[in-house]
Amino acid sequence: MQFFKRHNNVLPGFGPTLGFTVFYLSLIVLIPLSALVFRTMGLTWGEFLATVTAPRVMASYKVTFGAAIIAAVINAVFGVLVAWVLVRYRFPGRRFIDALVDLPFALPTAVAGITLATIYSPNGWVGRYLEPLGIKVAFTPLGIVLAMTFIGLPFVVRTVQPVVEEIEVELEEAATCLGANRWQTLKLVIFPMLLPSILTGFALSFARAVGEYGSLIFIAGNMPMVSEITPLLIITKLEQFDYQGATAIACVMLLASFSMLLIINLLQKWSRRYAE
Amino acid sequence: MSALNKKNSSNRSQTEPAFVRWLLIAIAMSFLTLFLALPLAAVFGQAFEKGLTVYLDAIREPDTLSSIKLTLITAAVTVPLNLFFGVTAAWAIAKFSFPGKNLLITLIDLPFSVSPVISGFIYVLIFGLQGWLGPWLQEHDIKIVFAVPGIILATLFVTFPFVARELIPLMEAQGKEEEEAALVLGATGLQTFFLVTLPNVKWGIIYGVILCNARAMGEFGAVSVVSGHIRGMTNTVPLHVEILYNEYNYSAAFAVASLLAFLALITLAVKSVAEWKVRQQFENN
Amino acid sequence: MNTKIITTTLTALVLTLSVSTAALAADITLLNVSYDPTRELYSDFNKSFAAYWKGKTGDTVTVKQSHGGSGKQARSVIDGLEADVVTLALAFDIDAIAEKGLIKPGWQKELPHNSSPYTSTIVFLVRKGNPRKIKNWDDLIKPGVAVITPNPKTSGGARWNYLAAWAFALHQPGGNEAKAKEFVSKLLKNVPVLDSGARGSTNTFVQRGIGDVLLAWENEAYLAINELGPDKFDVVTPSESILAEPPVTVIDKVADKHGTRKVAEAYLNYLYSDEGQKIAARHYYRPINSKIPTKLAKVKLYKIDDKAFGGWQKAQKTHFADGGTFDQIYAAGK
Numbered sequence: 001m002q003f004f005k006r007h008n009n010v011l012p013g014f015g016p017t018l019g020f021t022v023f024y025l026s027l028i029v030l031i032p033l034s035a036l037v038f039r040t041m042g043l044t045w046g047e048f049l050a051t052v053t054a055p056r057v058m059a060s061y062k063v064t065f066g067a068a069i070i071a072a073v074i075n076a077v078f079g080v081l082v083a084w085v086l087v088r089y090r091f092p093g094r095r096f097i098d099a100l101v102d103l104p105f106a107l108p109t110a111v112a113g114i115t116l117a118t119i120y121s122p123n124g125w126v127g128r129y130l131e132p133l134g135i136k137v138a139f140t141p142l143g144i145v146l147a148m149t150f151i152g153l154p155f156v157v158r159t160v161q162p163v164v165e166e167i168e169v170e171l172e173e174a175a176t177c178l179g180a181n182r183w184q185t186l187k188l189v190i191f192p193m194l195l196p197s198i199l200t201g202f203a204l205s206f207a208r209a210v211g212e213y214g215s216l217i218f219i220a221g222n223m224p225m226v227s228e229i230t231p232l233l234i235i236t237k238l239e240q241f242d243y244q245g246a247t248a249i250a251c252v253m254l255l256a257s258f259s260m261l262l263i264i265n266l267l268q269k270w271s272r273r274y275a276e
Numbered sequence: 277m278s279a280l281n282k283k284n285s286s287n288r289s290q291t292e293p294a295f296v297r298w299l300l301i302a303i304a305m306s307f308l309t310l311f312l313a314l315p316l317a318a319v320f321g322q323a324f325e326k327g328l329t330v331y332l333d334a335i336r337e338p339d340t341l342s343s344i345k346l347t348l349i350t351a352a353v354t355v356p357l358n359l360f361f362g363v364t365a366a367w368a369i370a371k372f373s374f375p376g377k378n379l380l381i382t383l384i385d386l387p388f389s390v391s392p393v394i395s396g397f398i399y400v401l402i403f404g405l406q407g408w409l410g411p412w413l414q415e416h417d418i419k420i421v422f423a424v425p426g427i428i429l430a431t432l433f434v435t436f437p438f439v440a441r442e443l444i445p446l447m448e449a450q451g452k453e454e455e456e457a458a459l460v461l462g463a464t465g466l467q468t469f470f471l472v473t474l475p476n477v478k479w480g481i482i483y484g485v486i487l488c489n490a491r492a493m494g495e496f497g498a499v500s501v502v503s504g505h506i507r508g509m510t511n512t513v514p515l516h517v518e519i520l521y522n523e524y525n526y527s528a529a530f531a532v533a534s535l536l537a538f539l540a541l542i543t544l545a546v547k548s549v550a551e552w553k554v555r556q557q558f559e560n561n
Numbered sequence: 562m563n564t565k566i567i568t569t570t571l572t573a574l575v576l577t578l579s580v581s582t583a584a585l586a587a588d589i590t591l592l593n594v595s596y597d598p599t600r601e602l603y604s605d606f607n608k609s610f611a612a613y614w615k616g617k618t619g620d621t622v623t624v625k626q627s628h629g630g631s632g633k634q635a636r637s638v639i640d641g642l643e644a645d646v647v648t649l650a651l652a653f654d655i656d657a658i659a660e661k662g663l664i665k666p667g668w669q670k671e672l673p674h675n676s677s678p679y680t681s682t683i684v685f686l687v688r689k690g691n692p693r694k695i696k697n698w699d700d701l702i703k704p705g706v707a708v709i710t711p712n713p714k715t716s717g718g719a720r721w722n723y724l725a726a727w728a729f730a731l732h733q734p735g736g737n738e739a740k741a742k743e744f745v746s747k748l749l750k751n752v753p754v755l756d757s758g759a760r761g762s763t764n765t766f767v768q769r770g771i772g773d774v775l776l777a778w779e780n781e782a783y784l785a786i787n788e789l790g791p792d793k794f795d796v797v798t799p800s801e802s803i804l805a806e807p808p809v810t811v812i813d814k815v816a817d818k819h820g821t822r823k824v825a826e827a828y829l830n831y832l833y834s835d836e837g838q839k840i841a842a843r844h845y846y847r848p849i850n851s852k853i854p855t856k857l858a859k860v861k862l863y864k865i866d867d868k869a870f871g872g873w874q875k876a877q878k879t880h881f882a883d884g885g886t887f888d889q890i891y892a893a894g895k
Contacts, residue, residue: 010456010459010460011371011372011452011455011456011459011465011468012459012465012468013367013368013465013469014368014371014372014374016364017364017365017367017368018368018372018374020361020364020365021361021364021365021368021369021380021384022380024361024365025365025380025383025384028429028432028433028436029383029384029386029387029433029436030383031402032398032399032401032402032433033386033390033398035398035401035402035407035408036394036397036398036401039401054883055892056888056891056892078303078304078307081300081303081304081307082304082307082308084300085300085301085304086304089297089300089301091301095548097305097308098548099544099545099547099548100308100312100313100316100544101308101312102543102544102547103312103315103316103540103544104312105487105490105491105543106487106490106494106539106540106541106543106544107315107316107494107536107537107540108493108494108495108496108513108514108517108533108536109392109494109496109497109514110496110514110517110518111319111494111514111517111533111536111537112315114517114521114529114530114533115315115318115319115533116315117769118318118322118768119314119315119318121768121769121770121771122769122770122771123769123770124769125314125318126310126314138769139753139754139765139769139771149311150311150312150315153311153312182292207388207389208388208389210389210391211389211390211391211392211394212391212392213391213392213393213496213497214392214496214497214500214514217757217761221753221754221755222712222754222755222756222757223752223753223754223755224712224755224888224891225891225892230391231391231392231393231394231497232757234391234393234394234397235393235633235715235757236712236714236715238397238633238636239630239632239633239636239714239715240632240714240881240882240883241632241635241636241639241657242883243401243406245883246397247397247401250391250393250394250397253390253391253394254390254394257386257389257390257391258382258386260389261382261385261386261388261389262382264385265378265381265382265385269378400640403641404639404640404641405639405640405641405661406639406640406641406661407640410640410641413641414641417818419641419643421640421641421642422637422640422641422642422643504594504627504637504642505627505628505629505637506592506625506626506627507625507626507627507628508625509625519628521764522597522628522758522760522761522764523600523760524763524764524767524785524788524789526768
């Protein structure tokens with residue numbers, strides 16, 4: 001999104017700052033991550049495929065990515081609702097709630113996991129009322145969705161909120177003047193404007209949830225094939241001193257993260273173009 | 277201010293009927309209560325369950341204090357480093373155009389979505405005894421993993437994008453006319469940066485630093501892999517919470533956890549102020 | 562007999578040490594990397610050893626502790642965590658360290674009793690009054706009984722649990738490998754949560770109120786009762802179980818590098834002394850010195866070195882490696 005493409009940029013410091021950026025990036029991120037790839041290269045292609053597509057590993061992808069998608073959908077729906085309510089309506093406690101939305105960013109994941117397990121286990125504050133209804137949350141795939149929803153919530157709210165603020169009321173007025181009812185205005189005017197940011201928030205929340213570990217081990221049941229997440233499987237491989245197996249699965253996850261981020265960046269590009 | 281006018285005019289014609297409005301507020305609030313307020317209340321509830329003395333004892337305990345110290349040291353090293361990186365990266369990326377910019381931004385974002393388990397593990401692969409540099413480090417008696425440097429490295433990794441991510445869009449949005457004007461008027465590059473750019477992005481920086489700091493103090497997964505869990509030496513606060521919890525010392529675990537929750541609340545408060553200031557700045561521009 | 566040898570070597574050792582270092586009292590730090598359930602044992606034992614060592618040599622020794630899952634701890638040592646001694650849940654994990662050359666081969670013969678100064682076994686922790694009437698292993702496979710055990714892939718204790726159930730089924734009249742596998746798979750069907758470590762399982766059972774019975778280290782079961790109230794749980798000792806030998810050893814490479822071999826060896830030897838044995842007994846481990854009184858019930862105990870298992874290397878491969886019986890059971894369950 002370069003506004004001016006001037007070749008004779010007068011600002012100084014391009015060389016050193018870009019140089020340092022690339023240097024530091026390589027030192028802290030790229031070289032260490034490359035260790036992962038190199039270690040995996042000890043495996044032949046066949047071994048690699050066999051490791052990353054073993055039934056138990058496949059089941060863990062299903063659990064991890066499945067739960068992350070469900071959590072991201074929940075967040076997309078409620079996140080938009082929360083963002084809308086926070087921007088458009090006035091009610092007591094609004095500012096406090098607004099600040100509270102960032103709690104999952106700030107609360108350490110291990111604390112979040114222990115706390116969620118405490119609340120939603122069969123003898124917990126909420127779990128005890130769910131238990132008679134036959135709903136089990138803690139130690140089931142539902143618990144994984146719950147924790148992932150918790151950690152991903154701020155992403156949707158915080159990406160959608162500014163866009164809601166920017167919506168020109170005149171647009172809505174115009175729609176009303178043209179005879180649209182409220183629902184049509186929402187569906188045909190507002191929703192399309194929010195869509196790029198909703199998708200970005202969705203993708204961010206999804207990407208964060210896929211890699212999550214700290215809060216999940218406390219609340220997932222860790223049952224093989226049922227509620228075992230991929231990061232736990234990496235740990236399991238390590239515990240068996242199977243480093244290459246662990247790095248192989250880690251590589252798959254790394255690739256997934258990288259593609260997610262590329263998509264997010266493209267989405268953001270798209271949404272910025274949309275905004276202009 | 278146009279914002280005020282907007283709100284006034286929107287009140288009648290553009291907003292939903294009152295009952296829909298309250299229904300939506302109610303749904304949003306119950307959702308947030310269930311997911312955010314309740315966990316927060318649970319942390320403090322359990323922390324003070326056995327009373328204030330137990331709470332204070334838990335925090336005054338030497339192992340707890342040493343974990344707090346380690347966490348503070350870690351944050352004190354990682355936050356400035358990532359701050360410096362964030363500012364330089366934002367300068368290069370926001371003020372100049374060059375090929376591969378999108379790839380660079382994606383790579384900077386990468387640590388944010390890499391599983392913490394992997395983030396810790398990569399340092400073990402490099403600096404561990406079976407890793408690339410391990411034997412050499414061993415010979416020279418330099419400890420990296422299972423010691424403080426390893427914890428700092430893992431924390432650097434997970435908090436890597438925070439400041440940069442916050443600053444890049446902000447500095448891009450502000451363009452570079454002001455800097456160019458300053459240079460034309462004869463300011464040096466550094467003067468321009470400190471006197472023109474920095475004041476403009478001040479609150480953005482603070483915002484990024486706060487997030488970076490919160491994550492640095494709260495990171496569990498990555499640090500757990502490189503820590504070695506030596507009591508009183510390489511346990512950070514989140515790891516110490518886990519230890520206490522695993523010792524059936526629930527009140528103490530939640531007491532220490534509540535310190536982190538306090539930190540989270542302070543973070544949120546400062547962040548709200550920072551956000552507000554950023555918005556003001558935008559509106560003034 | 563053994564104790565005698567040890568005491569003599571100890572005295573000799575201490576004498577030489579006190580002669581050579583009497584002049585300069587030093588501050589020594591040892592790092593003991595251990596598994597989860599030994600926290601309380603070693604926090605007690607370290608104090609006792611420090612006092613003993615101070616009295617003998619005048620040196621101040623501080624023992625730092627690191628606890629975690631046995632496999633994870635072993636891996637940390639392999640990756641460079643500089644432990645002077647390790648005290649882990651099973652020999653397999655120490656073998657893995659030895660394989661990397663950090664410990665001399667044959668380490669398990671260095672100290673008496675397979676280098677295991679105390680033993681333990683697997684028992685059941687049930688809710689007060691034993692509402693489900695769980696007496697023995699075969700009660701665990703009854704429909705509707707919820708059993709809590711950690712994941713054998715990540716927890717050493719869980720491997721003992723698994724093998725104990727296996728051994729029980731194997732030794733039933735008409736028992737064989739196939740029947741044992743069927744028994745264990747029925748048992749695993751009753752498991753609603755597989756935590757990654759022994760402490761995680763105890764928390765699930767105790768704090769979360771999930772399950773009718775927890776398969777636990779004997780010392781963990783008694784500790785849970787002590788810590789959390791005898792009015793809530795009972796320990797049930799089955800008629801037969803497995804002899805769990807958590808071994809200890811000096812990490813040769815590290816101790817030599819730190820120059821702590823002498824004190825590290827003394828530390829481990831002190832575990833075999835009367836005082837060390839008493840401390841182990843106090844924490845509900847089974848002392849190997851039969852003269853030390855213990856309140857723990859007599860149980861018929863099978864050994865990992867019995868023909869049925871053939872030692873840890875074989876047991877690991879058959880049951881817990883990728884594709885082993887544990888994986889087979891879960892793959893079939895799908």
